Amino acid sequence: MKGELTAEEIADSEHRVIARAQEESFSVEYAALLSGKMLPSSSKLLTLQPQLDEHGVMRMSGRLGDAECLPLGARFPIILPRKSWVIKLIIKQYHEDGKHVLGTNQTLAVVPGTYWTISGREAIREWERECARCHRDKARPACPLMAPLPKMRLQKSLRAFSQTGVDYAGPFITVQGRGKARQKRYLCLFTCLTSRAVHLEMAYSLDTSAFYRMVNRRGLPQEVISDNGTNFVGAVKELKELFRNLDQDAVQRSLANRGVKCHFNPPYSPHFGGVFETMIKSAKRAIFAILGNGDVTDEELETAFTGAEALINSRPLTYQSTHPQDVIPLTPNHFLHGQIGGIFAPESVDTTDYHP
Known part of the structure; x- marks a missing residue:
């Protein structure tokens, strides 16, 4: 055939x-x-x-x-x-x-x-x-074992932000007035690796000025961890120079560290910074919920940053029980202010003392 x-x-x-x-x-x-x-x-x-x-x-x-x-x-x-x-x-x-x-x-x-x-x-x-x-199409990625937490996250700090993670987000576009060009502003987020509190600063550029403003209000950190951004790498020299000009006795009296240790994640590996990347996501979600799509000025953007900071720091860190005799959940604000703070309850309701 x-x-x-x-x-x-x-x-x-x-x-x-x-x-x-x-x-x-x-x-x-x-x-x-x-x-x-x-x-x-x-x-x-x-x-x-x-x-x-x-x-x-x-x-x-x-x-x-x-x-x-x-x-x-x-x-x-x-x-x-x-x-x-x-x-x-x-x-x-x-x-x-x-x-x-x-x-x-x-x-x-x-x-x-x-x-x-x-x-x-x-x-x-x-x-x-x-x-x-x-x-092949339905394959699921293997779930690797979680690595041990870094030692700096397990050390007992005497105050919040002794061990700090820092990251940037943005830019946010702000209006400067009629006839003036719009400007870029950035969110600089600091998170305490122990209490998981956050401190939000508005950065006018990718420099270290936001770090100095945080230090003036939260104290000098012992260790700082960040990604491998050029602005963070360039800040190492300035941080060491800043410490040399400090009074060592005053630093010891205030329980601050004797020096600032800077740690950088490996290049091109953002998954190493999950401790601050997850806070960046929460902060951006809160900020966009506050601002919406409207035009904002520098002052309005900074107000939104502080509102997002208060909201994140009032989140519960422990299990929220429904039993009436159980204590209220622990929040980052307990480490910063000694009370729950935020918008959950007035101060008179928060009677539990969390101070060591």
């Missing part, structure tokens, strides 16, 4: 392959149908009322036999064995024609249009587990 295969030749090959698979899987029933005998009473095909067509293919009889408007496969579906490699190839074809997105139910609804598979749902699920592309 030469040339391309015709539709009749392909259909004849399919019938031969399916008939051979049926004869192997249902040998007793197939032999009984060939000889015109009744099926054994213990046969699984008894309720399907099988019969052989002119190609020797075993088909199921149903109540739609006289519906000549329907195709032959819908009136007399071909019975397919559960464990045969033929059904696996047929399911594979329908599964790939559906671009690997058809679910089990949808594939099961398509296949019975021509075939009736014994335990068809289980056969479809078995192939979905074997499909290499579905394995």
